[in-house]
Amino acid sequence: MSRDNELKVKAISEMSTELTVPGDKSVSHRAAIIAGLSNGPCRIRNYLPSEDCLNTLRAMESLGVKCDYIETNDYGPVELIIYGRRMQLREAGEPIDCGNSGTGMRLLAGVLAGQRFPSTLTGDESLSTRPMGRIIKPLERMGAHIVTKGEKEGCAPLEFDGSMLEPIRYVMPVASAQVKSAVLLAGLFAKGKTSVVQPAETRDHTERMLAKFRVRTVQEGNEITIYGGQQPEAVDIDVPGDISSAAFWIVAAAALPHSKLLVQNVGLNPTRTALLNVLLRMGARIKDVILTPDGDGEPAGNLEVQGSNLRGTEIRKEEVPNLIDEIPVLAVAGALAQGQMVIRNASELRVKESDRITAVVENLRAMGADVTEYDDGLHVVGGNKLRGATLDCFGDHRIGMAFAIAGLFAEGETVITNTECIATSYPGFADTLNKIRNKKR
């Protein structure tokens, strides 16, 4: 029996299952924020009731946004109506806690920078050490007043003074959807044309969500422009399943010969599917069927995966931003594959919920994998049989889940400790794991 805060995993011989994953984390954050700014009631279906997205919802409620929870599961609301406040938020009066969520904090910072009232954003221990200079710099150029109160320079808590914003054109030094989104959301409150230039393509959920709410943005190459002063028009949103959560089961099925997996209703936004391209290069057998076509929302559909023997590959520089959350589990796939898996140009992994390069290297080594750490990535020589081990999550949901998947292939038992963090993105992960590990090798 696993304790509540640990997962015990043993090898399985095959995986034959159909499943759905909870709602997309990135889309849920944006739905809560933009619906709260809209001009009326918005019904959100399949909202992700994870700690990160619940914190964003609570943040909007503390800013005066009324929400009716229509359907709630064991973890929180999955269907709700958010009553938009016509861009007129109310002072929260107390610090707003973003928990573990970089996305929540950075997107809310974009909104709060342009309000006429003061606000404070706080986070947990991990979030309080993550770099906020990347959003503070462009927001200050727009005229925001932000003071960082963290023990580490440039880190949360963040204090905002009420400010009037001016539009800017900002060339982002890092390819980050969170930074792009913070500037675009601040741009909604600035009169005129605010543009962001990204050095590489990043996930485009903010642009798609704004379009759904009839807010015009224009994309020319890697430059995205928003015209300030537009009122988002209330609309209903269906959140697709999160492909970053599905990634764990996709890798497990793809690497286990004779397996068959069907994932239904998962988001297939092309800025999120780089994982599938990399797995296909590794020899995986994956078929995607888009059922809700692209339009002014998010494409979604089903994924069918059949198990095979994978081979290593090199992840390309331009793939990294759209793969950033899947790299821990892809590194596990690399350890299971024949040949070499090379991941470089990924130093952003060091400033995620944990230092994901060190966390992956330490855990893979503890399982007997042959792995080399670089400043900006890692190199795995696949094919060594993995051994069960006791592994920590490093406070990072994706590390915990990636190594639970590794445990499905290891000799002996793998124990993942301190798994509470998994609830930040994937409540119910342990139940699905239990469902699929029904057969022993």
Ligand code: S3P
């Ligand atoms: C996210 C963007 C990504 C990703 C995070 C969610 C978003 O971060 O790692 O989990 O919703 O915008 P960056 O694009 O900032 O690297």
